[in-house]
Amino acid sequence: MVALPARARLYVYAVIALGGVLLCRFFPLESFRKPGLFLGLLALSSITSVFKVNLPLARTGGSTMSVSYAVDFASLLLLGPNETMLVAAASAYSQCTFRIKERNPFHRTLFSMACLIITVQAAGTVYAALGGLPGRVDFGTLATPLVGAATTYFVINTLTIATAIALSTRLSIVKIWNENFLWSAPSYFVGAGAAAVATWMVVGLSGHWLALAPLAAAPLYLTYRTYKVYLGRIEDEQRHVSEMADLHLATIEALALAIDAKDQTSQSHIRRVQLYAAEVARAMGMSENDIQGVKTAALLHDIGKLAVPEHILSKPGPLTPEEFQKIRAHPKVGADIVSSVPFPYPVAPLILNHHERWDGKGYPAGLRGNDIPLGARILAVVDYFDALMADRPYHKAMGFDAAVGLLQQEAGKGLDPSVVMKFIDLLPALQADAVKLDQSIRKPAPAEKLPAVGGPATGLTPEPSKKNVFDDIALAHREIYALYEIAQAMGTSLGVSDTMALITAKLSNLVPFSCAALFLYDEETEMLRCRFATGTDADIVQQVSVQSGEGLTGWVARNRRPLVNARPSADLEAAGLPSTTTSLQSALVCPLLFNERFIGTLSVYHVDAAFYRDDHRRLLDRVSEQAAAVINNSMLFEQTQEDSLTDPLTGLPNTRFLFMHLTRELARAERLKSEISLMVMDLDHFKEINDSHGHHVGDRALCEVARVLRAAIRPYDICVRYAGDEFIVVLSGCGADEAEQKRQELQNNIDEVFFEARPGKRLALGISVGTAVFPQDGESYEALLATADSRMYQDKSGRKRRDSAQQIPRPSAYPELSEFDIQRAVAGIL
Secondary structure, eight states: OTTSOHHHHHHHHHHHHHHHHHHHHSOOOSOOSSHHHHHHHHHHHHHHTTSEEEOOOGGGSSOEEETHHHHHHHHHHHHOHHHHHHHHHHHHHHHHHSSOSSOOOHHHHHHHHHHHHHHHHHHHHHHHHTTOOTTOOOHHHHHHHHHHHHHHHHHHHHHHHHHHHHHHHTOOHHHHHHHHTGGGHHHHHHHHHHHHHHHHHHHHSGGGHHHHHHHHHHHHHHHHHHHHHHHHHHHHHHHHHHHHHHHHHHHHHHHHHHHHHHTTOOHHHHHHHHHHHHHHHHHTTOOHHHHHHHHHHHHHTTGGGGGSOHHHHTOOSOOOHHHHHHHHTHHHHHHHHHHTSOOSSOOHHHHHHTTOOTTSOOSSSOOOGGGSOHHHHHHHHHHHHHHHTSOBTTBOOOOHHHHHHHHHHHBTTTBOHHHHHHHHHHHHHHHHHHHHHHHHHOOOOOOOOOOOTTOBOSSOSOOOOOSOHHHHHHHHHHHHHHHHHHHHHHTTOOSHHHHHHHHHHHHTTTSOOSEEEEEEEETTTTEEEEEEEEETTHHHHTTOEEETTSHHHHHHHHHOOOEEEEOTHHHHHHTTOOGGGOOOOEEEEEEEEETTEEEEEEEEEESSTTOOOHHHHHHHHHHHHHHHHHHHHHHHHHHHHHHHTBOTTTOOBOHHHHHHHHHHHHHHHHHHTOOEEEEEEEETTHHHHHHHHOHHHHHHHHHHHHHHHHHHSOTTSEEEEEETTEEEEEEETOOHHHHHHHHHHHHHHHHTOEEEEETTEEEEOOEEEEEEEETTTOSSHHHHHHHHHHHHHHHHHHHHHHHHHHTOOOGGGSOOOOHHHHHHHHTTOO
């Protein structure tokens, strides 16, 4: 009863109440005039009510029609309306209780009994008004009251039931009556005629009427059998039509779910939207026909997204104006597709307008308020809410309270406030139904057979069983988009580490991992060294360096084939690291090939044993194909960048690198209030070395000085070849005293070098050094360099004066040694 609309409930209560009033008002309190006849008719009516036919029309909700009407009408002619209403009420109870497919609710049984009480009293009143007398049959005067009573009986009985059905289904009363009951009129008049014949037999033939009773029953039985066969065929045809309609709807639903899977939404989304929309439409008072249209539109509302490119649908960030125009086209495309299907209810208008806004700022037509079809307004609310509650590429799922709050905030702006209010009122019950729906969709998948640990990915690894075809569609589209994202990310960075950071960030959407690593191959040494690692035990993996052919990485390098579910500790053992230090249990390693040249491996690891499948191998292979070219380009870029910042002769950083480094260090020192020392150095007598021994000897001298300087400074300090025979050393965190000590140390180290220009020809080397300290001697790169340069020339002048005073020989002053002198020295003759 609660499921009925309010108006239908009021009507049912009113009919039951009226029937009860009539029963009390006209109940035959005095003794029955013919108790035997009354009991016989009561029993006969109850028995014949079992002989009924089901009305096959769906809207009647299991209504039936029986031949007990003729007995009731005969009772009316014999006993009058007061006793007959008891007979009719008993037949109604019997008809609603026995031989039924589903048990009728109590209010429905009471309603049926009340309907017949009202009908009998109305028919009896008309019969008496037209001159009919109970218990008397005169065929000369019976025709008019008989037809009047039969007509009244038919109209009142069918109209009261039709009104209840119309109010329950929100359809037209006239339409319900015409489609469901008008065709049954002949049976009422045939039954009335049979009742008149039976009455004449009982009254006119006295004791002989029982022999002729079959003559009166024959028309009733023929009518019953005719309707039984006819309605049975109609029911079969309607069952077939219903099955075909269900088949068509299931086909539509399957296609809609496949389309929804492309949009990276779960298959339960579209079913929830359909459930929500149908219940809200019913609560808003829409007719059953329109509710069916809303349910179908809920399935197909996003069919137009077939015309939207995949990368736009899956884009996680904001859309460009051009991309948004593509999205705005999908309601029109969907409506055009659906408009060619002859649905018996409105569907295309709902699809066309489900993105219109209450304030008129929606699309495609900019409709406002009630100009938007109610079904489209309902779809907009429920689709918006379900989208807020689910993970999408462009946002994370909201909590229930936040989603309801946003829904209320949009009421009166983008959404119809009355629909929002109704939807929020229904939400607790709807969410309970949605949970049951989700549970019915999820089915346990059969157990998967794990592939052999460490087996090569030759395609023989068993494929995991498919849980759901729509999940497979969604997975395929996610793979495409993830590969597209990786391809996009690859072009946004030039360095190897930055490129790998971007690749691994996107790779997790395709191939889950606990740790990911890149190994690069050195063709000269045939070694593979880990260049990049991220995730669990990344610090351990980054220490791995293996020979080609050793460990997992070496095996892949030698065989150019991937490995699936190999043992990660094999690489640690090959690199001489303790294998017990890692929690990684399974590895997937793919080769990186560029122009058929092996450049390294891309490896992913997981803490679960035997985690990876052949699908993972296939996807990582695809990523490796794209990544190989980009990583190769990144390696070339880094090499080029290193060359641009490195002096090709000495291998020291060059002036460009000095400027970058010193700018960064000065800013850091200023922020931390620390000191930096800058030393400018010049190689003494370098021009004489070039002039006397050639530039190639001068180059060797520069390399020797560079080697000594680089060995004498801390790892985080830098030594730069500035220009020609000048070097610059930058000491971070060093004040004047430490810088002076370091200056003397460097000069002593160079002074101790005896450079051999050629066999037997040794030269003494020396450097002049000038030091400047930040911030005492300057706060800029230029000021420090100028100060240090000036002090270097002062030091050079001082060293020259000391050399002259001490008469230290110049590089060219060492005596020439002949080959004979060298051989004598080797023999020990000095």
